[in-house]
Amino acid sequence: MLKINQLSFSYATKPVLTDINFQLKAGNSYALIGASGSGKSTLLKLMYGLLDADSGTVFWNDEQILGPAYHLVPGMDFMKYLAQDFDLMPFVSVEENVGRFLSNFYLKEKRERINELLTLVGMNEFSKIKAKFLSGGQMQRTALAKVLALEPKVLLLDEPFSHIDYHQKTKLAQHVFAYCKEKGITVLYTSHTPEEILMFSDEVIVMKNGSIIEKKTPQNIYENPKNEYIARLTGEVNVIPANYMKNENDLLLRPDQLKVVDNGYEAEVLQVYYIGKNYLLKIRFKDLILFIESNKKHSGKIKFEMIKS
Numbered sequence: 001m002l003k004i005n006q007l008s009f010s011y012a013t014k015p016v017l018t019d020i021n022f023q024l025k026a027g028n029s030y031a032l033i034g035a036s037g038s039g040k041s042t043l044l045k046l047m048y049g050l051l052d053a054d055s056g057t058v059f060w061n062d063e064q065i066l067g068p069a070y071h072l073v074p075g076m077d078f079m080k081y082l083a084q085d086f087d088l089m090p091f092v093s094v095e096e097n098v099g100r101f102l103s104n105f106y107l108k109e110k111r112e113r114i115n116e117l118l119t120l121v122g123m124n125e126f127s128k129i130k131a132k133f134l135s136g137g138q139m140q141r142t143a144l145a146k147v148l149a150l151e152p153k154v155l156l157l158d159e160p161f162s163h164i165d166y167h168q169k170t171k172l173a174q175h176v177f178a179y180c181k182e183k184g185i186t187v188l189y190t191s192h193t194p195e196e197i198l199m200f201s202d203e204v205i206v207m208k209n210g211s212i213i214e215k216k217t218p219q220n221i222y223e224n225p226k227n228e229y230i231a232r233l234t235g236e237v238n239v240i241p242a243n244y245m246k247n248e249n250d251l252l253l254r255p256d257q258l259k260v261v262d263n264g265y266e267a268e269v270l271q272v273y274y275i276g277k278n279y280l281l282k283i284r285f286k287d288l289i290l291f292i293e294s295n296k297k298h299s300g301k302i303k304f305e306m307i308k309s
Ligand SMILES: Nc1ncnc2c1ncn2[C@@H]1O[C@H](COP(=O)(O)OP(=O)(O)OP(=O)(O)O)[C@@H](O)[C@H]1O
Pocket: 011, 016, 034, 035, 036, 037, 038, 039, 040, 041, 042, 043
């Protein structure tokens, strides 16, 4: 179990993290999400011991993770951190980068391990290439293989797939998360991509202005977001103020929770976007602009209803 207790941190005099408390269960994956500047990267750096907290503690089971004031070399063997800048050695090959932390004592095993990892991240054919000649996506794959090499107990990944093109991203993420699940590795990863957040996490942790404001399953976060900020981090959402539909509270509805029907609220279609399989209609309802998913390309006047009340 990874335990964060009353953690606070400031850069010089600027408070960035305030009273952070949460626990991560061993073997689970957690998406850490929040608007740009909310403090996600800073939190990962603190958890890895790259920064000294103003107050509070980070524990992996009984072992405390401390910052540079206590360690000459940051980091612990059981934990690996993938930074947004990859931290590769530019003048050495992909395989040497991946094998950087592996012992030279058992060379055959080392070679096999490197091959296994390069297969996992789809980099076998580039094994002899120097890191400086790789594309951004290839560097990111290599860096992922490197942090997995010693089979850590905990992985902290800062936007681990941000440089991989859409077509290959899901496949790579599926491989990496399946591998971590199988090995019982606890993963905390940041992402701004709804699919990545929802598909691969057991729980989603939401940050806002340096605080944790929610920790729930992806399904809960998507289907019953507590507020608009949380809803928008995981996809498009319509905010319908309470008085518009005689509801007690404002409603947060996803575009697929509104439906075009023969009898319902009247609206006007302003734009139609093809989103693959379905269309996203931008509609005007009274003085609100809403988005509604439909399998038809409507225009002009339509009627709609809410699927969720
Ligand atoms: N080295 C630094 N010195 C001073 N302020 C910093 C430093 N690094 C980050 N900050 C500030 O701390 C706050 C949190 O930054 P952080 O990088 O942790 O956010 P983030 O949530 O990871 O953002 P993003 O999603 O854009 O990566 C921001 O206001 C940022 O400007």
